[in-house]
Amino acid sequence: MNLKKVKESLNLEVIAGYNEEDKEVDGAYIGDLLSVVMSSANENNIWITIQTHLNIIAVATLVGTSCIIVAEGMEIDEETIKKANEINMPLFRSNLNSYRIACRLNDLGI
Amino acid sequence: MSHSLIKLEYEILENDFSRAGEASSNMKKMLTHLGINSKIIRKAAIVTYEAEMNIVIHSKGGKIFVTVSPECIEIVAKDKGPGIKDLDLAMQEGYSTAPNDVRELGFGAGMGLPNMRKFCDDFEILSSEGNETCVNMKIYLK
Numbered sequence: 001m002n003l004k005k006v007k008e009s010l011n012l013e014v015i016a017g018y019n020e021e022d023k024e025v026d027g028a029y030i031g032d033l034l035s036v037v038m039s040s041a042n043e044n045n046i047w048i049t050i051q052t053h054l055n056i057i058a059v060a061t062l063v064g065t066s067c068i069i070v071a072e073g074m075e076i077d078e079e080t081i082k083k084a085n086e087i088n089m090p091l092f093r094s095n096l097n098s099y100r101i102a103c104r105l106n107d108l109g110i
Numbered sequence: 111m112s113h114s115l116i117k118l119e120y121e122i123l124e125n126d127f128s129r130a131g132e133a134s135s136n137m138k139k140m141l142t143h144l145g146i147n148s149k150i151i152r153k154a155a156i157v158t159y160e161a162e163m164n165i166v167i168h169s170k171g172g173k174i175f176v177t178v179s180p181e182c183i184e185i186v187a188k189d190k191g192p193g194i195k196d197l198d199l200a201m202q203e204g205y206s207t208a209p210n211d212v213r214e215l216g217f218g219a220g221m222g223l224p225n226m227r228k229f230c231d232d233f234e235i236l237s238s239e240g241n242e243t244c245v246n247m248k249i250y251l252k
């Protein structure tokens with residue numbers, strides 16, 4: 001599945017770094033403790049988190065996630081948005097909580 | 111006889127969360143260019159990231175040295191102190207001395223050192239209270 005389908009189906013708000021609609025997504029991971037995300041998330045996962053500070057971009061890059069979805073409509077730091085644009089890491093936001101987002105992804109077959 | 115070596119060196123500053131992760135991201139990029147197996151790159155990225163964050167959160171700053179040889183990737187993280195009081199405790203999953211403001215950002219899960227040991231092939235740490243900490247990690251390419 002590609003990122004465009006996920007974005008449209010979940011009606012995600014585009015925050016930054018969304019330049020590649022065809023980017024492949026494979027599975028999802030929910031986590032807010034960065035060390036645990038680093039060791040457990042997989043490449044091309046959709047990463048759902050409520051963390052919004054700059055370092056999430058580094059973690060997403062290192063893991064190679066396909067995108068980040070910030071849950072619960074959390075406010076996102078300006079620096080994070082800037083960095084996501086700089087390195088083309090798609091950063092989305094949803095008003096749903098992490099569980100609801102995951103359910104919607106599951107409905108999509110992810 | 112002499113094999114080509116690639117050496118990288120990164121300066122890591124105390125409390126510099128704005129640049130945290132840059133050293134490991136840069137290293138990952140370099141290893142990708144070298145065509146190294148993605149599973150090995152992932153291990154190297156995890157241990158370097160954890161080492162980098164530990165220096166940022168817990169130390170007075172330090173350096174990370176990465177050497178890539180045909181046999182292995184060696185990552186050495188060396189800080190300027192203040193050292194670890196109880197190493198056995200620090201190596202336990204979930205044990206953390208990170209302050210609350212740092213934990214709120216998602217750090218300080220007590221997984222840093224355990225992750226480093228878990229994702230490398232050779233792990234050595236030298237530290238004591240009042241002294242520098244040096245972590246030496248190797249990931250074999252074959």
